[in-house]
Amino acid sequence: MLEKAVAKYLSPILSIRLEALEKLWDAWERIKTLEQPNDKKKSISILLDRTSKKPKFRKMLEQEAFKLTDIGNNFMIRYTELNKTPIELS
Numbered sequence: 001m002l003e004k005a006v007a008k009y010l011s012p013i014l015s016i017r018l019e020a021l022e023k024l025w026d027a028w029e030r031i032k033t034l035e036q037p038n039d040k041k042k043s044i045s046i047l048l049d050r051t052s053k054k055p056k057f058r059k060m061l062e063q064e065a066f067k068l069t070d071i072g073n074n075f076m077i078r079y080t081e082l083n084k085t086p087i088e089l090s
Helices: 002-009 014-031 040-051 055-074
Strands: none
Touching (some): 014 040, 040 055
């Protein structure tokens, strides 16, 4: 899934690059369910706990994970509701 998304993101065709961005977000959402399919927050916490035992670094990773989720929820990446901010790639 990630390899295909990266290959598409390198395309000079904007619509294909936007499709790649959606696929990257689909992959992120899937990653968040690997440990606890019915509880994304718990699942991502388990995954992040495995990434680092250093509290400061672990905290930074958690902040980044929440920021990525926030971006996906507020920009027109996976959904096209009118209250979402469109993505403009150049």
